[in-house]
Amino acid sequence: MSIRNLKALFQPRSVALIGASRRPHSVGKVLARNLFHSGFEGPIMPVHREQEAVEGVLAYPSVRDLPRVPDLGVIATPPDVVADVVRDLGEMGTRAAVIITAGFGEGGREEGQTRRQAVLDAARPYTLRLVGPNCVGLMLPALGLNASFAHISPLKGDLAFVTQSGAMVTAMLDWATPRGIGFSHIVSLGDKIDVDFGDTLDYLASDGRNRAILLYVEAITDARKFMSAARAAARTKPVIVIKGGRQAEGAKAVSSHTGALAGSDAVYDAAFRRAGMLRVYDLRELFDAAETLATSPPITGERMAILTNGGGLGVLAVDALIGGGGKLAELSQDTLGKLNAVLPDTWSRGNPVDIIGDAPGERYAEALKILLDEPDADAVLVLNCPVAVADSTDAAHAVIRTLGGRRHPVFTSWLGEGAAQEARQLFSERRIPSYETPEDAVRGFLHLVRYRRNQDELMETPPSIPTDFEPDPAAARKPVDAALAAGNQWLSEAESKTVLAAYGLPIVETRTASTPEEAVQAAEAIGFPVALKILSPDITHKSEVGGVKLELEDADGVRSAAEAMLRRVARNRPDARVDGFTVQRMVRRAGAHELIIGATEDVLFGPVLLFGQGGTAVEVLRDQSLALPPLNMNLAHRMMADTRVYRLLEGYRDQPRAALDEIAMALIKLSQLIIDLPEIAEVDINPLLADDKAVVALDARIKVQQPTVTGTRRLAIRPYPxxxxxxxxxxxxxxxxxxxxxxxxxxxxxxxxxxxxxxxxxxxxxxxxxxxxxxxxxxxxxxxxxxxxxxxxxxxxxxxxxxxxxxxxxxxxxxxxxxxxxxxxxxxxxxxxxxxxxxxxxxxxxxxxxxxxxxxxxxxxxxxxxxxxxxxxxxxxxxxxxxxxxxxxxxxxxx
Structure with missing residues (x-):
């Protein structure tokens, strides 16, 4: 990570435009127009080999002919000369440049990759920082600097927008400008040859000109750098992110349940949450979230009271609230009594508080004043539908008067046009969040809820991990090293359980057998009933080929099951190597839950942990959550709480609460195993059986490989040293x-x-x-x-x-x-x-x-x-x- 010389990029006092042009519709022409007509007060020096002047300003034939050293270079030349331009700028003393030009390896072209390396080699001796190539440019409205070929100049404001996609710059300006939304910084990173999201986050986090940082991300280049910068930035101001390309990833075929469930977008989601950022899914939501986080005071919970003059509006708001994970506040008897005293007899007598369509401003004021004091409500949503018998603007003034200088989470939605526009303007002037629809208003509230949860996770003090957790890395490494030496990719079930046992993960007693007779002997040694499974390095999902038999009560049952299993496997998978069987004690726990925990290797973020509902239908259910290691008890519990099965684990009806701390410890132990042994590429523990007393791993598979990166560098978050x-x-x-x-x-x-x-x-x-x-x-x-x-x-x-x-x-x-x-x-x-x-x-x-x-x-x-x-x-x-x-x-x- 580095912010070195980024001041030259974000606070330049002079600019050179290399590739300035008078040719109509050219990038150089648009760049020159934007630079010269946006209000930048420093010198702008166009460079062109042949043209004498650009935009009425004397042009210089080369960088070396410039009369002074520019702080910032903007390059829009043909790609073959960009490296020379960068070298000339560096030699002069320029320390930042934006490369607009494309042609530097997009799509993997070898010629472009060669150009890319030449540019890096040219910049490196001078620590010259580069944005781009293949980008729209840089806009700093506070300085009047528009070094871009965007078709609209942004308004001044206090939002910073950093995007990988140039198209998102123009789309965002089209959306934001008519709505009066302004910016402090707009950065189009393009192909991120040098300056990336981590660098910009580090710089913008300490820049007081912005109150929130908005990101459009397609891919991260350095996961640890990004996570460190994002975690630091999110502690100082809201960081809101859109991830592009959500649906196209994670579709490749994999060989275990864990690998199949851990799609790339889900990993990004886990990373964003761990960093304390707020993820949104479209431009409108991006700006709504930024506005909400900037104008609303902090909230303490997810309970909302709803005040409306139309029952239908209230119903829509409730649907959005419950569907988004919020809660409807339960109004106290004291609150209901006060509302009865000031509202018509026909009011709804519950939450939502429907004060009837003819409600004047004074009725809004009286009801809102009471709801603001309701202890069970963490926020209040005020809705207004225009009617002929009441004035919407009067209602808006009543809300404003009632709030006065009080800082309370109040959200508003005035429907329609005309009077509604005036009301929204009034709310905006007083920094009261206002939205076009009830659903948008509820979504704004839920943004605050999610943001608070993410921030709370950054500040939660976890309980200490039990001191008796003393893993044995040497014992775990023996079967891993043996498998690698033998050229095996997958450990056997017994070997996998040996590794897990070395890290204190509870396992069921398991033995291996080469023949049906040996399987009988193993069963007799363990004690009936037993489970019998096929042992093959080529068969991942044993049940799919008839390779699992449960509840075997005697020797004859084991023998006949083993012989039949060999026949089925030979018929269904004649290509598979069969090494024999595994025999394990049959675990009978009434009411126990089948869970899955595992780990896989993400190409960018490295090791990723998985938790969810297990069993044979795990891919169908797809009830899982992901997290980046390392874990502590709080993070493990949060990971569990993000699944549907967690509601069952908490207990229901006559079912007791599961041993949640034991499940969390299993996740922590797995996390430590993955941290300590970089040779482990994938772990699949399915099912992990959990009841109200303990957990036990019934089946496990571990994939091993020679690591390309050793030690903890492969982890996106550096673990405890x-x-x-x-x-x-x-x-x-x-x-x-x-x-x-x-x-x-x-x-x-x-x-x-x-x-x-x-x-x-x-x-x-x-x-x-x-x-x-x-x-x-x-x-x-x-x-x-x-x-x-x-x-x-x-x-x-x-x-x-x-x-x-x-x-x-x-x-x-x-x-x-x-x-x-x-x-x-x-x-x-x-x-x-x-x-x-x-x-x-x-x-x-x-x-x-x-x-x-x-x-x-x-x-x-x-x-x-x-x-x-x-x-x-x-x-x-x-x-x-x-x-x-x-x-x-x-x-x-x-x-």
Whole structure:
């Protein structure tokens, strides 16, 4: 990830247009017109080999003839000369360029790929950042810059729009401009030769000119970079995404249930949720969501009260609410009594609150005032249908008066034209969300619900994973390595269960047998009844070829079933190799649920986990959810809750609640297995039998292959870096355990804060703080290990007791890391702070960070003395004499 030199792209003071033209209908002509007539105040320098002037402005024959160095180059030349242009710009000192030209390998053409590499080689020595090629261009309305060949200039506003597709730029402008929707940034990335979604998210997240970031995504190029940037951006402002190409993906044939269910679009969906973004499905929904998130105050739940002057409108709203996963608020008796006192006898006496078609503004005001105080309603939807006997505009004014300055989630929908248009304008001026239809208004509310859920997931403190979960990677690796050495792609069922058992996943006792007689012997050793299955590396779905027989009660039954099974398999799959049988104890659990858990490898996001309803009809039911590893208990439960079978697992009628924590732990153990063993490409545990007491894996298959990427780099989200754990001592002999911080440390961090003296709090945070809020503590513990690190010190005998914390937060370029360290006040002077600082500096040096920096109050002599001993330079802040900047250079070349 890198935002290096992106300021030249997004805040240019001068522009060169290479390929400017006077030829009618040419791209160069449209670019020149847009650049010169959009209000950009800096110099615009057209470049053309032959034409003397473009748009009445003197043109220059080449980049080298320009009178000054342009901050931004816009290139619309033939593709064969683009690399030379980029090289010339780089040599002059330009640090950003937009390549409009196509012809750089679209469709896999070899000639274009050669050009693409030449452009990259030309830019690299100068760190010149490139947008495109094959893009519509860049628009920055706040600067009056329109470096695009779009047919409409955007309005000024505070939405940033980043799109992979140039066509989406023009479609979006056609849709947004008549509706008065403006933008701070519009970026057409095209083929993403350099600048991609991750880079733009990192830059725009810290740019105060936009209040929300809108994305149109067709494909991501670097999953980890994207996830890190998206998670960081979504913590600061709404990030709303449309994914194109949803229906065309995930259709290839695969060899396991898990692979068949884990389609690419579903993986993108899981990634967007994990990052805290809000996914929408069309342009109208995109802007509705942006407007709703920007104008509505936060909500606390999904319960809505509906106020309407027409019963039909209320019914439509209820249908949309329930169908979208929301809830209808249950009005209290107190609320009903108050409404009875102010409404006609014919009102609906329930939710929706139908105040009858002749309702004047005052009736709206009285009913709304009561509903705003209803404790069971998280939001109120106010609907109005135009009628001859009441004034719609009067009703709108009544709503506005009732709200006054009150910040309450209120959504409005005034149907029709004429008076409805005036009402919508009134609502818009006062930042009250307004929609054309009740369904749109409900959808806006549900956007807030989904966004809140996603944000809550980013801040939830998960319970700790049980300490008795100690996987045995060496034992799991033995059958995997043996299979790879033998050239086998699939482990046998018994081998697969050996791997699962090494990670604590409960399995049913299973034995292998080569012949029917050996199958009888295995059954007698296990004990009847048993299940018999064919053992073949070529047969994935055993039941489809008659390769499964259950409830075998005696030796004769096993023998005859085995012999018949061999005949059926020979008839149905004569090409399949048969190694024998597996025999397992028959598990009888009344009321148990058949589930599936698994993992597969996505070509972009790497390992992906699956949970859902299992059994032989799993592909037909298609009741599943996906998630990216690593998991914690909260994420595992959320993954389960996203399925229909979860409602059954929660218990119903006389069926007890399933062992949900045991199911979640099975998912966590599977997640850890996939993280630790990159050779595992696919896992299919179906069924995983779950009742109210425990879970057990009845059948399992594991696919193995030599990994193309080893270690954790193949994971879209960097997992907990266990290798940083160490047991050590301070210089005075205090024994401590150092380890990376975990999300479940949030309560311990808040408790440790209470053991800081007020003076230490002031020196560390530069201001008095009485206690850490949950939100602040969660942000400090739920970190992205890919771009920040925090190490905690604990005592070996009390791992939940935090003694001190040191953290470093990297910029997206990994050039600078800002440190912070705090040690409990009762442990100061024992060398713990020095130990923590040494470890975090060593970590930064190992990852290639150029320098470590920090801010220290001038009166904090202890910290300043330690920094001096560690080799930090110290400089007073010229604007604040009480603040000293400290800096330690680790890598001069990188700096």
């Amino acid at each position: 266990k290798q940083l754990e160490e047991r050590t001592r301070t210089h005075d002999g205090l024994e401590v355990m150092l380890r990376p911080i975990r999300p479940e440390d949030e309560p311990a961090l808040r408790e440790a804060f209470k053991k800081l003296s007020p003076e230490d709090v002031r020196l560390r945070f530069f201001t008095p703080i009485r206690e850490l809020s949950h939100q602040f503590a969660a942000r400090l513990t739920q970190i992205d290990y890919n771009r920040e690190m925090a190490l905690v010190a604990t005592t070996p005998d009390k791992p939940e007791d935090l003694l001190g914390v040191v953290r470093i937060t990297m910029d997206p370029d990994n050039r600078r890391g800002e440190y912070a360290v705090v040690v409990r006040s009762d442990l100061k002077g024992r060398g713990l702070g020095y130990l923590l600082m040494n470890r975090i500096i060593a970590y930064a040096r190992a990852r290639g960070t150029a320098e470590v920096v920090g801010d220290v109050l001038a009166e904090n002599r202890g910290m300043l003395d330690m920094c001096k001993e560690l080799g930090f330079d110290q400089h007073h802040d010229p604007e604040d004499p009480q603040l000293i900047h400290v800096r330690l250079t680790l890598n001069k070349r990188a700096a």
